[in-house]
Amino acid sequence: MLAVEDLTAGYGPVTALDGVSFTAARGQITAVLGANGAGKTTLLRTISGLVRPSRGSVRLGEHDLTTVAAERMARLGLAHVPEGRGVITELTVEENLRLGRLVRLRRVGAGDLDRAYALFPALAQRRRQSAHVLSGGERQMLVIARALMAEPTVLLLDEPSLGLAPRIVVQIFDLLASLVADDGLTVVLVEQNARSALSIADRGVVLNLGRLVVSDTAAALAGDEQLRHAYLGF
Ligand SMILES: Nc1ncnc2c1ncn2[C@@H]1O[C@H](COP(=O)(O)OP(=O)(O)OP(=O)(O)O)[C@@H](O)[C@H]1O
Ligand SMILES: [Mg+2]
Incomplete structure:
Protein backbone atom coordinates (compact mmCIF):
# COMPACT_ATOMS: atom_id res chain seq x y z
CA MET A 1 0.00 0.00 0.00
CA LEU A 2 2.93 2.35 0.65
CA ALA A 3 5.44 1.84 -2.15
CA VAL A 4 8.88 3.46 -2.05
CA GLU A 5 10.72 3.30 -5.35
CA ASP A 6 14.33 4.30 -6.05
CA LEU A 7 14.12 7.01 -3.40
CA THR A 8 17.15 9.30 -3.36
CA ALA A 9 17.48 12.36 -1.15
CA GLY A 10 20.03 14.38 0.73
CA TYR A 11 21.06 17.64 2.27
CA GLY A 12 23.13 19.79 -0.07
CA PRO A 13 26.15 17.72 -1.02
CA VAL A 14 25.27 14.91 1.42
CA THR A 15 23.38 11.96 -0.09
CA ALA A 16 21.49 10.49 2.86
CA LEU A 17 19.26 8.12 0.90
CA ASP A 18 20.41 6.41 -2.26
CA GLY A 19 18.02 4.47 -4.52
CA VAL A 20 15.94 2.85 -1.77
CA SER A 21 12.94 0.69 -2.79
CA PHE A 22 10.54 -1.33 -0.64
CA THR A 23 6.82 -1.66 0.08
CA ALA A 24 4.99 -1.49 3.38
CA ALA A 25 1.86 -3.60 3.17
CA ARG A 26 -1.47 -2.55 4.58
CA GLY A 27 -2.13 -3.90 8.05
CA GLN A 28 1.50 -4.78 8.65
CA ILE A 29 4.44 -3.41 10.61
CA THR A 30 7.53 -2.76 8.52
CA ALA A 31 10.65 -2.14 10.59
CA VAL A 32 13.36 0.14 9.18
CA LEU A 33 16.67 -0.77 10.79
CA GLY A 34 20.27 0.36 10.59
CA ALA A 35 23.04 2.12 12.46
CA ASN A 36 23.35 5.84 13.23
CA GLY A 37 23.43 7.85 10.04
CA ALA A 38 22.01 5.01 7.92
CA GLY A 39 19.29 7.32 6.58
CA LYS A 40 16.30 6.07 8.58
CA THR A 41 15.06 9.49 9.69
CA THR A 42 15.67 10.90 6.22
CA LEU A 43 13.57 8.09 4.78
CA LEU A 44 10.60 8.99 7.00
CA ARG A 45 11.07 12.71 6.36
CA THR A 46 11.11 12.08 2.62
CA ILE A 47 7.99 9.89 2.75
CA SER A 48 6.12 12.59 4.65
CA GLY A 49 7.23 15.43 2.37
CA LEU A 50 9.56 17.25 4.77
CA VAL A 51 12.54 16.41 2.55
CA ARG A 52 12.12 16.46 -1.22
CA PRO A 53 13.78 13.60 -3.08
CA SER A 54 16.10 14.21 -6.01
CA ARG A 55 14.92 10.94 -7.55
CA GLY A 56 12.29 8.27 -7.07
CA SER A 57 8.71 8.10 -5.83
CA VAL A 58 6.56 7.28 -2.83
CA ARG A 59 3.11 5.97 -3.72
CA LEU A 60 0.19 5.73 -1.31
CA GLY A 61 -2.79 4.32 -3.17
CA GLU A 62 -3.13 6.39 -6.31
CA HIS A 63 -1.14 9.34 -4.91
CA ASP A 64 2.52 10.06 -5.52
CA LEU A 65 3.43 11.63 -2.18
CA THR A 66 6.55 13.28 -3.59
CA THR A 67 4.25 15.80 -5.30
CA VAL A 68 2.02 16.38 -2.25
CA ALA A 69 2.62 19.28 0.16
CA ALA A 70 3.63 18.17 3.67
CA GLU A 71 0.56 19.82 5.21
CA ARG A 72 -1.76 17.78 2.98
CA MET A 73 -0.29 14.43 4.01
CA ALA A 74 -2.57 14.07 7.02
CA ARG A 75 -5.66 14.29 4.84
CA LEU A 76 -4.29 11.47 2.71
CA GLY A 77 -4.06 9.38 5.86
CA LEU A 78 -0.38 9.72 6.68
CA ALA A 79 0.82 10.47 10.22
CA HIS A 80 4.48 11.03 11.12
CA VAL A 81 5.70 10.83 14.70
CA PRO A 82 9.22 12.27 14.55
CA GLU A 83 12.15 11.57 16.87
CA GLY A 84 12.16 13.34 20.17
CA PRO A 152 -4.32 7.79 9.86
CA THR A 153 -4.09 4.75 7.64
CA VAL A 154 -0.28 4.93 7.66
CA LEU A 155 1.73 5.69 10.80
CA LEU A 156 5.43 6.55 10.51
CA LEU A 157 7.28 6.23 13.83
CA ASP A 158 10.85 7.38 14.38
CA GLU A 159 12.63 5.57 17.24
CA PRO A 160 9.76 5.44 19.72
CA SER A 161 11.81 3.24 22.08
CA LEU A 162 14.78 5.59 22.40
CA GLY A 163 15.73 6.10 26.04
CA LEU A 164 12.76 4.22 27.46
CA ALA A 165 12.88 1.44 30.05
CA PRO A 166 12.48 -2.04 28.54
CA ARG A 167 9.13 -2.52 30.28
CA ILE A 168 7.72 0.65 28.69
CA VAL A 169 9.08 -0.35 25.27
CA VAL A 170 7.24 -3.67 25.53
CA GLN A 171 4.06 -1.82 26.48
CA ILE A 172 4.28 0.57 23.51
CA PHE A 173 5.21 -2.16 21.04
CA ASP A 174 2.37 -4.41 22.21
CA LEU A 175 -0.01 -1.54 21.69
CA LEU A 176 1.29 -0.97 18.16
CA ALA A 177 0.83 -4.65 17.37
CA SER A 178 -2.77 -4.56 18.57
CA LEU A 179 -3.54 -1.38 16.61
CA VAL A 180 -2.30 -3.06 13.47
CA ALA A 181 -4.23 -6.24 14.17
CA ASP A 182 -7.49 -4.48 15.11
CA ASP A 183 -7.57 -1.46 12.80
CA GLY A 184 -5.53 -2.56 9.78
CA LEU A 185 -3.15 0.32 10.36
CA THR A 186 0.03 0.32 8.26
CA VAL A 187 3.10 1.07 10.39
CA VAL A 188 6.62 1.99 9.32
CA LEU A 189 8.70 1.66 12.47
CA VAL A 190 12.22 3.12 12.49
CA GLU A 191 14.28 1.54 15.26
CA GLN A 192 17.83 1.06 16.43
CA ASN A 193 16.48 -1.51 18.84
CA ALA A 194 16.35 -4.12 16.08
CA ARG A 195 15.64 -7.10 18.26
CA SER A 196 12.49 -5.58 19.78
CA ALA A 197 11.34 -4.12 16.48
CA LEU A 198 11.67 -7.44 14.66
CA SER A 199 9.73 -9.18 17.42
CA ILE A 200 6.57 -7.26 16.44
CA ALA A 201 7.28 -6.47 12.77
CA ASP A 202 6.03 -8.46 9.79
CA ARG A 203 8.83 -7.31 7.53
CA GLY A 204 12.07 -5.43 7.89
CA VAL A 205 14.22 -3.18 5.78
CA VAL A 206 17.90 -2.71 6.61
CA LEU A 207 19.69 0.48 5.55
CA ASN A 208 23.40 1.21 5.58
CA LEU A 209 24.91 4.54 4.52
CA GLY A 210 21.71 5.44 2.71
CA ARG A 211 21.47 2.22 0.72
CA LEU A 212 19.11 -0.71 1.08
CA VAL A 213 21.01 -3.76 2.33
CA VAL A 214 18.07 -6.17 2.41
CA SER A 215 14.29 -6.24 2.65
CA ASP A 216 12.73 -9.47 3.94
CA THR A 217 10.36 -10.96 6.48
CA ALA A 218 11.12 -10.10 10.09
CA ALA A 219 11.67 -13.78 10.86
CA ALA A 220 14.24 -14.14 8.05
CA LEU A 221 16.15 -11.05 9.21
CA ALA A 222 16.13 -12.11 12.85
CA GLY A 223 17.33 -15.57 11.84
CA ASP A 224 20.29 -14.31 9.77
CA GLU A 225 23.19 -14.33 12.20
CA GLN A 226 25.65 -12.65 9.85
CA LEU A 227 23.25 -9.84 9.06
CA ARG A 228 22.47 -9.39 12.75
CA HIS A 229 26.12 -9.05 13.65
CA ALA A 230 26.96 -6.78 10.72
CA TYR A 231 24.02 -4.38 10.82
CA LEU A 232 21.55 -5.05 13.61
CA GLY A 233 23.70 -5.12 16.72
CA PHE A 234 22.38 -8.30 18.32
N1 LIG B 1 19.73 18.41 8.36
C1 LIG B 1 20.79 17.76 7.88
N2 LIG B 1 21.77 18.42 7.21
C2 LIG B 1 22.84 17.76 6.72
N3 LIG B 1 23.04 16.44 6.85
C3 LIG B 1 22.12 15.74 7.49
C4 LIG B 1 20.95 16.35 8.05
N4 LIG B 1 20.20 15.39 8.64
C5 LIG B 1 20.86 14.23 8.46
N5 LIG B 1 22.01 14.44 7.76
C6 LIG B 1 22.96 13.40 7.35
O1 LIG B 1 22.27 12.45 6.59
C7 LIG B 1 22.71 11.13 6.90
C8 LIG B 1 21.52 10.29 7.36
O2 LIG B 1 21.01 10.83 8.56
P1 LIG B 1 19.68 10.30 9.24
O3 LIG B 1 19.34 11.26 10.33
O4 LIG B 1 18.67 10.06 8.19
O5 LIG B 1 20.15 8.91 9.83
P2 LIG B 1 19.48 7.93 10.90
O6 LIG B 1 19.58 6.58 10.32
O7 LIG B 1 18.14 8.44 11.27
O8 LIG B 1 20.47 8.03 12.14
P3 LIG B 1 20.17 7.94 13.73
O9 LIG B 1 20.05 6.48 14.02
O10 LIG B 1 21.39 8.53 14.35
O11 LIG B 1 18.92 8.71 14.03
C9 LIG B 1 23.80 11.29 7.96
O12 LIG B 1 25.03 11.27 7.29
C10 LIG B 1 23.53 12.66 8.54
O13 LIG B 1 24.70 13.26 9.00
MG1 LIG C 1 17.28 9.04 13.04
Missing part, protein backbone atom coordinates in the same frame (compact mmCIF):
# COMPACT_ATOMS: atom_id res chain seq x y z
CA ARG A 85 8.60 13.24 21.57
CA GLY A 86 7.54 16.77 20.74
CA VAL A 87 4.65 17.35 23.09
CA ILE A 88 3.57 20.92 23.77
CA THR A 89 4.47 21.30 27.41
CA GLU A 90 2.46 24.52 27.89
CA LEU A 91 -0.72 22.57 27.14
CA THR A 92 -2.47 19.83 29.08
CA VAL A 93 -2.46 16.23 27.94
CA GLU A 94 -5.99 16.59 26.60
CA GLU A 95 -5.22 19.83 24.76
CA ASN A 96 -2.32 18.07 23.05
CA LEU A 97 -4.68 15.29 22.00
CA ARG A 98 -7.27 17.74 20.67
CA LEU A 99 -4.59 19.31 18.46
CA GLY A 100 -4.12 15.95 16.76
CA ARG A 101 -7.79 15.97 15.88
CA LEU A 102 -7.53 19.20 13.88
CA VAL A 103 -6.13 17.37 10.90
CA ARG A 104 -8.35 14.33 10.99
CA LEU A 105 -10.00 12.93 7.92
CA ARG A 106 -13.52 12.45 9.11
CA ARG A 107 -15.89 14.64 11.07
CA VAL A 108 -15.30 14.98 14.77
CA GLY A 109 -17.02 12.38 16.88
CA ALA A 110 -17.24 12.16 20.63
CA GLY A 111 -15.46 8.85 20.85
CA ASP A 112 -11.95 9.90 19.87
CA LEU A 113 -10.65 11.06 23.21
CA ASP A 114 -12.32 8.10 24.86
CA ARG A 115 -10.55 5.78 22.44
CA ALA A 116 -7.19 7.45 23.09
CA TYR A 117 -7.68 7.10 26.83
CA ALA A 118 -8.77 3.49 26.46
CA LEU A 119 -5.60 2.75 24.49
CA PHE A 120 -3.40 4.71 26.91
CA PRO A 121 -4.88 4.58 30.42
CA ALA A 122 -1.81 6.39 31.78
CA LEU A 123 -2.87 9.46 29.78
CA ALA A 124 -6.43 9.32 31.07
CA GLN A 125 -5.19 9.76 34.62
CA ARG A 126 -3.28 12.87 33.58
CA ARG A 127 -5.69 14.38 31.09
CA ARG A 128 -6.00 17.74 32.90
CA GLN A 129 -2.33 17.99 33.80
CA SER A 130 0.32 19.90 31.92
CA ALA A 131 2.18 17.72 29.43
CA HIS A 132 5.28 19.14 31.12
CA VAL A 133 4.89 16.67 34.00
CA LEU A 134 4.84 13.55 31.83
CA SER A 135 7.60 10.96 31.96
CA GLY A 136 9.47 9.99 28.79
CA GLY A 137 7.27 6.95 28.29
CA GLU A 138 4.10 8.96 28.82
CA ARG A 139 5.29 11.58 26.33
CA GLN A 140 5.89 8.86 23.77
CA MET A 141 2.38 7.57 24.39
CA LEU A 142 1.00 11.09 24.02
CA VAL A 143 2.67 11.74 20.66
CA ILE A 144 1.44 8.39 19.34
CA ALA A 145 -2.06 9.02 20.70
CA ARG A 146 -2.05 12.51 19.19
CA ALA A 147 -1.05 11.10 15.79
CA LEU A 148 -3.86 8.53 16.02
CA MET A 149 -6.40 11.31 16.65
CA ALA A 150 -6.09 12.15 12.94
CA GLU A 151 -7.26 8.60 12.14
Whole structure:
Protein backbone atom coordinates (compact mmCIF):
# COMPACT_ATOMS: atom_id res chain seq x y z
CA MET A 1 0.00 0.00 0.00
CA LEU A 2 2.93 2.35 0.65
CA ALA A 3 5.44 1.84 -2.15
CA VAL A 4 8.88 3.46 -2.05
CA GLU A 5 10.72 3.30 -5.35
CA ASP A 6 14.33 4.30 -6.05
CA LEU A 7 14.12 7.01 -3.40
CA THR A 8 17.15 9.30 -3.36
CA ALA A 9 17.48 12.36 -1.15
CA GLY A 10 20.03 14.38 0.73
CA TYR A 11 21.06 17.64 2.27
CA GLY A 12 23.13 19.79 -0.07
CA PRO A 13 26.15 17.72 -1.02
CA VAL A 14 25.27 14.91 1.42
CA THR A 15 23.38 11.96 -0.09
CA ALA A 16 21.49 10.49 2.86
CA LEU A 17 19.26 8.12 0.90
CA ASP A 18 20.41 6.41 -2.26
CA GLY A 19 18.02 4.47 -4.52
CA VAL A 20 15.94 2.85 -1.77
CA SER A 21 12.94 0.69 -2.79
CA PHE A 22 10.54 -1.33 -0.64
CA THR A 23 6.82 -1.66 0.08
CA ALA A 24 4.99 -1.49 3.38
CA ALA A 25 1.86 -3.60 3.17
CA ARG A 26 -1.47 -2.55 4.58
CA GLY A 27 -2.13 -3.90 8.05
CA GLN A 28 1.50 -4.78 8.65
CA ILE A 29 4.44 -3.41 10.61
CA THR A 30 7.53 -2.76 8.52
CA ALA A 31 10.65 -2.14 10.59
CA VAL A 32 13.36 0.14 9.18
CA LEU A 33 16.67 -0.77 10.79
CA GLY A 34 20.27 0.36 10.59
CA ALA A 35 23.04 2.12 12.46
CA ASN A 36 23.35 5.84 13.23
CA GLY A 37 23.43 7.85 10.04
CA ALA A 38 22.01 5.01 7.92
CA GLY A 39 19.29 7.32 6.58
CA LYS A 40 16.30 6.07 8.58
CA THR A 41 15.06 9.49 9.69
CA THR A 42 15.67 10.90 6.22
CA LEU A 43 13.57 8.09 4.78
CA LEU A 44 10.60 8.99 7.00
CA ARG A 45 11.07 12.71 6.36
CA THR A 46 11.11 12.08 2.62
CA ILE A 47 7.99 9.89 2.75
CA SER A 48 6.12 12.59 4.65
CA GLY A 49 7.23 15.43 2.37
CA LEU A 50 9.56 17.25 4.77
CA VAL A 51 12.54 16.41 2.55
CA ARG A 52 12.12 16.46 -1.22
CA PRO A 53 13.78 13.60 -3.08
CA SER A 54 16.10 14.21 -6.01
CA ARG A 55 14.92 10.94 -7.55
CA GLY A 56 12.29 8.27 -7.07
CA SER A 57 8.71 8.10 -5.83
CA VAL A 58 6.56 7.28 -2.83
CA ARG A 59 3.11 5.97 -3.72
CA LEU A 60 0.19 5.73 -1.31
CA GLY A 61 -2.79 4.32 -3.17
CA GLU A 62 -3.13 6.39 -6.31
CA HIS A 63 -1.14 9.34 -4.91
CA ASP A 64 2.52 10.06 -5.52
CA LEU A 65 3.43 11.63 -2.18
CA THR A 66 6.55 13.28 -3.59
CA THR A 67 4.25 15.80 -5.30
CA VAL A 68 2.02 16.38 -2.25
CA ALA A 69 2.62 19.28 0.16
CA ALA A 70 3.63 18.17 3.67
CA GLU A 71 0.56 19.82 5.21
CA ARG A 72 -1.76 17.78 2.98
CA MET A 73 -0.29 14.43 4.01
CA ALA A 74 -2.57 14.07 7.02
CA ARG A 75 -5.66 14.29 4.84
CA LEU A 76 -4.29 11.47 2.71
CA GLY A 77 -4.06 9.38 5.86
CA LEU A 78 -0.38 9.72 6.68
CA ALA A 79 0.82 10.47 10.22
CA HIS A 80 4.48 11.03 11.12
CA VAL A 81 5.70 10.83 14.70
CA PRO A 82 9.22 12.27 14.55
CA GLU A 83 12.15 11.57 16.87
CA GLY A 84 12.16 13.34 20.17
CA ARG A 85 8.60 13.24 21.57
CA GLY A 86 7.54 16.77 20.74
CA VAL A 87 4.65 17.35 23.09
CA ILE A 88 3.57 20.92 23.77
CA THR A 89 4.47 21.30 27.41
CA GLU A 90 2.46 24.52 27.89
CA LEU A 91 -0.72 22.57 27.14
CA THR A 92 -2.47 19.83 29.08
CA VAL A 93 -2.46 16.23 27.94
CA GLU A 94 -5.99 16.59 26.60
CA GLU A 95 -5.22 19.83 24.76
CA ASN A 96 -2.32 18.07 23.05
CA LEU A 97 -4.68 15.29 22.00
CA ARG A 98 -7.27 17.74 20.67
CA LEU A 99 -4.59 19.31 18.46
CA GLY A 100 -4.12 15.95 16.76
CA ARG A 101 -7.79 15.97 15.88
CA LEU A 102 -7.53 19.20 13.88
CA VAL A 103 -6.13 17.37 10.90
CA ARG A 104 -8.35 14.33 10.99
CA LEU A 105 -10.00 12.93 7.92
CA ARG A 106 -13.52 12.45 9.11
CA ARG A 107 -15.89 14.64 11.07
CA VAL A 108 -15.30 14.98 14.77
CA GLY A 109 -17.02 12.38 16.88
CA ALA A 110 -17.24 12.16 20.63
CA GLY A 111 -15.46 8.85 20.85
CA ASP A 112 -11.95 9.90 19.87
CA LEU A 113 -10.65 11.06 23.21
CA ASP A 114 -12.32 8.10 24.86
CA ARG A 115 -10.55 5.78 22.44
CA ALA A 116 -7.19 7.45 23.09
CA TYR A 117 -7.68 7.10 26.83
CA ALA A 118 -8.77 3.49 26.46
CA LEU A 119 -5.60 2.75 24.49
CA PHE A 120 -3.40 4.71 26.91
CA PRO A 121 -4.88 4.58 30.42
CA ALA A 122 -1.81 6.39 31.78
CA LEU A 123 -2.87 9.46 29.78
CA ALA A 124 -6.43 9.32 31.07
CA GLN A 125 -5.19 9.76 34.62
CA ARG A 126 -3.28 12.87 33.58
CA ARG A 127 -5.69 14.38 31.09
CA ARG A 128 -6.00 17.74 32.90
CA GLN A 129 -2.33 17.99 33.80
CA SER A 130 0.32 19.90 31.92
CA ALA A 131 2.18 17.72 29.43
CA HIS A 132 5.28 19.14 31.12
CA VAL A 133 4.89 16.67 34.00
CA LEU A 134 4.84 13.55 31.83
CA SER A 135 7.60 10.96 31.96
CA GLY A 136 9.47 9.99 28.79
CA GLY A 137 7.27 6.95 28.29
CA GLU A 138 4.10 8.96 28.82
CA ARG A 139 5.29 11.58 26.33
CA GLN A 140 5.89 8.86 23.77
CA MET A 141 2.38 7.57 24.39
CA LEU A 142 1.00 11.09 24.02
CA VAL A 143 2.67 11.74 20.66
CA ILE A 144 1.44 8.39 19.34
CA ALA A 145 -2.06 9.02 20.70
CA ARG A 146 -2.05 12.51 19.19
CA ALA A 147 -1.05 11.10 15.79
CA LEU A 148 -3.86 8.53 16.02
CA MET A 149 -6.40 11.31 16.65
CA ALA A 150 -6.09 12.15 12.94
CA GLU A 151 -7.26 8.60 12.14
CA PRO A 152 -4.32 7.79 9.86
CA THR A 153 -4.09 4.75 7.64
CA VAL A 154 -0.28 4.93 7.66
CA LEU A 155 1.73 5.69 10.80
CA LEU A 156 5.43 6.55 10.51
CA LEU A 157 7.28 6.23 13.83
CA ASP A 158 10.85 7.38 14.38
CA GLU A 159 12.63 5.57 17.24
CA PRO A 160 9.76 5.44 19.72
CA SER A 161 11.81 3.24 22.08
CA LEU A 162 14.78 5.59 22.40
CA GLY A 163 15.73 6.10 26.04
CA LEU A 164 12.76 4.22 27.46
CA ALA A 165 12.88 1.44 30.05
CA PRO A 166 12.48 -2.04 28.54
CA ARG A 167 9.13 -2.52 30.28
CA ILE A 168 7.72 0.65 28.69
CA VAL A 169 9.08 -0.35 25.27
CA VAL A 170 7.24 -3.67 25.53
CA GLN A 171 4.06 -1.82 26.48
CA ILE A 172 4.28 0.57 23.51
CA PHE A 173 5.21 -2.16 21.04
CA ASP A 174 2.37 -4.41 22.21
CA LEU A 175 -0.01 -1.54 21.69
CA LEU A 176 1.29 -0.97 18.16
CA ALA A 177 0.83 -4.65 17.37
CA SER A 178 -2.77 -4.56 18.57
CA LEU A 179 -3.54 -1.38 16.61
CA VAL A 180 -2.30 -3.06 13.47
CA ALA A 181 -4.23 -6.24 14.17
CA ASP A 182 -7.49 -4.48 15.11
CA ASP A 183 -7.57 -1.46 12.80
CA GLY A 184 -5.53 -2.56 9.78
CA LEU A 185 -3.15 0.32 10.36
CA THR A 186 0.03 0.32 8.26
CA VAL A 187 3.10 1.07 10.39
CA VAL A 188 6.62 1.99 9.32
CA LEU A 189 8.70 1.66 12.47
CA VAL A 190 12.22 3.12 12.49
CA GLU A 191 14.28 1.54 15.26
CA GLN A 192 17.83 1.06 16.43
CA ASN A 193 16.48 -1.51 18.84
CA ALA A 194 16.35 -4.12 16.08
CA ARG A 195 15.64 -7.10 18.26
CA SER A 196 12.49 -5.58 19.78
CA ALA A 197 11.34 -4.12 16.48
CA LEU A 198 11.67 -7.44 14.66
CA SER A 199 9.73 -9.18 17.42
CA ILE A 200 6.57 -7.26 16.44
CA ALA A 201 7.28 -6.47 12.77
CA ASP A 202 6.03 -8.46 9.79
CA ARG A 203 8.83 -7.31 7.53
CA GLY A 204 12.07 -5.43 7.89
CA VAL A 205 14.22 -3.18 5.78
CA VAL A 206 17.90 -2.71 6.61
CA LEU A 207 19.69 0.48 5.55
CA ASN A 208 23.40 1.21 5.58
CA LEU A 209 24.91 4.54 4.52
CA GLY A 210 21.71 5.44 2.71
CA ARG A 211 21.47 2.22 0.72
CA LEU A 212 19.11 -0.71 1.08
CA VAL A 213 21.01 -3.76 2.33
CA VAL A 214 18.07 -6.17 2.41
CA SER A 215 14.29 -6.24 2.65
CA ASP A 216 12.73 -9.47 3.94
CA THR A 217 10.36 -10.96 6.48
CA ALA A 218 11.12 -10.10 10.09
CA ALA A 219 11.67 -13.78 10.86
CA ALA A 220 14.24 -14.14 8.05
CA LEU A 221 16.15 -11.05 9.21
CA ALA A 222 16.13 -12.11 12.85
CA GLY A 223 17.33 -15.57 11.84
CA ASP A 224 20.29 -14.31 9.77
CA GLU A 225 23.19 -14.33 12.20
CA GLN A 226 25.65 -12.65 9.85
CA LEU A 227 23.25 -9.84 9.06
CA ARG A 228 22.47 -9.39 12.75
CA HIS A 229 26.12 -9.05 13.65
CA ALA A 230 26.96 -6.78 10.72
CA TYR A 231 24.02 -4.38 10.82
CA LEU A 232 21.55 -5.05 13.61
CA GLY A 233 23.70 -5.12 16.72
CA PHE A 234 22.38 -8.30 18.32
N1 LIG B 1 19.73 18.41 8.36
C1 LIG B 1 20.79 17.76 7.88
N2 LIG B 1 21.77 18.42 7.21
C2 LIG B 1 22.84 17.76 6.72
N3 LIG B 1 23.04 16.44 6.85
C3 LIG B 1 22.12 15.74 7.49
C4 LIG B 1 20.95 16.35 8.05
N4 LIG B 1 20.20 15.39 8.64
C5 LIG B 1 20.86 14.23 8.46
N5 LIG B 1 22.01 14.44 7.76
C6 LIG B 1 22.96 13.40 7.35
O1 LIG B 1 22.27 12.45 6.59
C7 LIG B 1 22.71 11.13 6.90
C8 LIG B 1 21.52 10.29 7.36
O2 LIG B 1 21.01 10.83 8.56
P1 LIG B 1 19.68 10.30 9.24
O3 LIG B 1 19.34 11.26 10.33
O4 LIG B 1 18.67 10.06 8.19
O5 LIG B 1 20.15 8.91 9.83
P2 LIG B 1 19.48 7.93 10.90
O6 LIG B 1 19.58 6.58 10.32
O7 LIG B 1 18.14 8.44 11.27
O8 LIG B 1 20.47 8.03 12.14
P3 LIG B 1 20.17 7.94 13.73
O9 LIG B 1 20.05 6.48 14.02
O10 LIG B 1 21.39 8.53 14.35
O11 LIG B 1 18.92 8.71 14.03
C9 LIG B 1 23.80 11.29 7.96
O12 LIG B 1 25.03 11.27 7.29
C10 LIG B 1 23.53 12.66 8.54
O13 LIG B 1 24.70 13.26 9.00
MG1 LIG C 1 17.28 9.04 13.04
